[in-house]
Amino acid sequence: EIVMTQSPATLSVSPGERATLSCRASQSVITNLAWYQQKPGQAPRLLISGASTRATGIPARFSGSGSGTEFTLTISSLQSEDFAVYYCQQYNNWPLSFGQGTKLEIK
Amino acid sequence: EVQLVESGGGLVQPGGSLRLSCAASGFTFSSYEMNWVRQAPGKGLEWVSYISSSGSDIRYADSVRGRFTISRDNAKNSLYLQINSLRVEDTAVYYCARDSSGWSNWFDPWGQGTLVTVSS
Numbered sequence: 001e002i003v004m005t006q007s008p009a010t011l012s013v014s015p016g017e018r019a020t021l022s023c024r025a026s027q028s029v030i031t032n033l034a035w036y037q038q039k040p041g042q043a044p045r046l047l048i049s050g051a052s053t054r055a056t057g058i059p060a061r062f063s064g065s066g067s068g069t070e071f072t073l074t075i076s077s078l079q080s081e082d083f084a085v086y087y088c089q090q091y092n093n094w095p096l097s098f099g100q101g102t103k104l105e106i107k
Numbered sequence: 108e109v110q111l112v113e114s115g116g117g118l119v120q121p122g123g124s125l126r127l128s129c130a131a132s133g134f135t136f137s138s139y140e141m142n143w144v145r146q147a148p149g150k151g152l153e154w155v156s157y158i159s160s161s162g163s164d165i166r167y168a169d170s171v172r173g174r175f176t177i178s179r180d181n182a183k184n185s186l187y188l189q190i191n192s193l194r195v196e197d198t199a200v201y202y203c204a205r206d207s208s209g210w211s212n213w214f215d216p217w218g219q220g221t222l223v224t225v226s227s
Contacts, residue, residue, distance in 0.1 A: 001169075034213035034214070036152075036214075038152075042219075043202055043216075043217035043218060043219055043220055044152065044202075044214070044217055045216075045217070046213060046214065046215035046216070049207065049211065049213045049215075050211070055215060087151065087152055089152075089154075089213065089214075091211055091212035091213055094166055095154060095168050095169070096142075096154040096157070096212055097154065098151055098152040098154065099151070100151045101151045101152075
């Protein structure tokens with residue numbers, strides 16, 4: 001089973017600043033990685049698939065990078081609506097697995 | 108508009124059973140693989156089960172294998188999860204999620220979820 005580890009657990013950033021979230025896989029997942037955003041009381045929403053491809057309707061300030069075991073989600077200029085919990089998910093191997101999440105909070 | 112609507116959650120005693128349903132609309136349901144993902148209160152996401160578009164390929168997380176059964180009815184545009192021998196640790200919001208299908212397995216979109224509470 002591939003274990004996904006996200007860091008940090010909580011990230012405090014001011015609006016307008018850049019946020020960088022990390023996700024590490026216990027073995028290579030190539031670029032078979034997705035990122036999701038979840039706000040309180042809501043279902044997760046797909047942001048990124050294939051490690052770097054934005055989903056339909058996702059603003060350009062969200063970008064994904066990485067391959068193998070190290071991945072990054074960058075939000076270039078934080079808007080108020082971006083404060084949420086972010087999860088990475090690998091789909092290279094069964095069972096599918098998620099990271100434990102990074103909570104992005106307002107500084 | 109693509110929509111997934113779960114139902115069937117509720118309060119159940121340990122050892123009990125429930126059948127969750129997910130009604131799909133706005134897309135050709137029979138062409139897509141589907142999944143169940145759960146989230147315990149205040150916790151992260153856990154993939155639970157997958158079913159291929161025809162229902163011929165099914166996969167489970169180790170934590171639920173032997174107790175949960177995924178199925179689908181393409182004529183009714185519906186996905187199901189039969190959950191038996193429930194444990195306290197199965198308490199969670201259960202989401203159905205459309206699979207990207209093909210050789211990839213990301214989830215988009217997700218339903219709003221249905222809460223299963225296992226307690227005596």
